[in-house]
Amino acid sequence: MASIPADYALYLALVLFLIGLFGVLLRRNVIFVLMSLEVMMNACGLAFVSAGAAWGVADGQIMFMLILALAAAEVAVALGLVLQLQKRFRTLDIDSASELRG
Amino acid sequence: MYLFLFAVAGAVSIASTILAVTRLNASHALVYLIVSLLAVAAVFFLLGAPFAAALEIVIYAGAIVVLFLFVVMMLNLGQGSVERERRWLRPGMWIGPSILSGALFITLFVVIYQETGTEFMSKAVGPGEVGERMFSAYILAVELAGILLLAALVGAYHLGRRYMTDRREEN
Known part of the structure; x- marks a missing residue:
């Protein structure tokens, strides 16, 4: 444990976060967009845990748990919205749900 | 030794996440996502956070991905969905996201690189300590x-x- 520099864990979190961001920008299927969001949240959790481990305190893991609760809540509501999208528009294309013209 | 294990787990998590984000078939992508989450759990163990690692496996890989799997099965996506994904993922669409996330990568990499290196403390933070702090502060x-x-x-x-x-x- 002592031999891993804190930078490396942060680099890993950075790369994972950017892969998630890449997925959100690239994909149009709403299920893949949600998966990419999960990847991004997981990377944030990794950054918190590694920061907590760098100082040897429990706070990082507590933050990770709160992120976990947030991710679970988000995915429950978002998958309900996916079912509604499929029912109303007969597609998973996230661009089809643009009736607000935002 | 720890650094080697960290490198392996990190490489596995990056590779499987890239595969998960770029798959055409949703169920294949979910399996790669599970591999990625398990690799991150291994990283948590190596960082001395065993409770976070257990929660990563139980809640992320266990509950959240299974929820995704239920919805994918409910929507009953068949062979047609793979074809449709191929239509949606044209090669030209890769350019914009790649440039944007590449620029962000360079920025954040420089920010982290300029920090002086911090070594991790060698003590693991166990579940008891986490629980005490969580239900007090x-x-x-x-x-x-x-x-x-x-x-x-x-x-x-x-x-x-x-x-x-x-x-x-x-x-």
Whole structure:
């Protein structure tokens, strides 16, 4: 444990976060967009845990748990919205749900 | 030795996440996502956070991905969906996201690189310590997380219930 520099864990979190961001920008299927969001949240959790481990305190893991609760809540509501999208528009294309013209 | 294990787990997590984000078939992508989450759990173990690692496996790989899997099965995506994904993922679409996330990568890499290197403390933070701190200093955050989960429960029930009743009427 002592031999891993804190930078490396942060680099890993950075790369994972950017892969998630890449997925959100690239994909149009709403299920893949949600998966990419999960990847991004997981990377944030990794950054918190590694920061907590760098100082040897429990706070990082507590933050990770709160992120976990947030991710679970988000995915429950978002998958309900996916079912509604499929029912109303007969597609998973996230661009089809643009009736607000935002 | 720890650094080598960290490198292996990190490489596995990066590779499987890239594969998960770029798959055409949703169920294949979910399997790669599970591999990625397990690799991150291994990283948590190596960083001396065993409780976070256990939660990563139980809740992320166990509960959240299974929820995705249920929805993918409910939507009944067949062979047609792979073809449709291929249409949606044209090669030209890769350029914009690649440039944007590449620029962000360079920025953040430089920020982290300029920090002086911190070594991890060698002691692992076990579940007992986490629990004590969580239910003393962070008790308000725990209560708020409970309220958030209740709101999500009500919201998911509301959205999902209408889906189920409408589907019954169609049959």
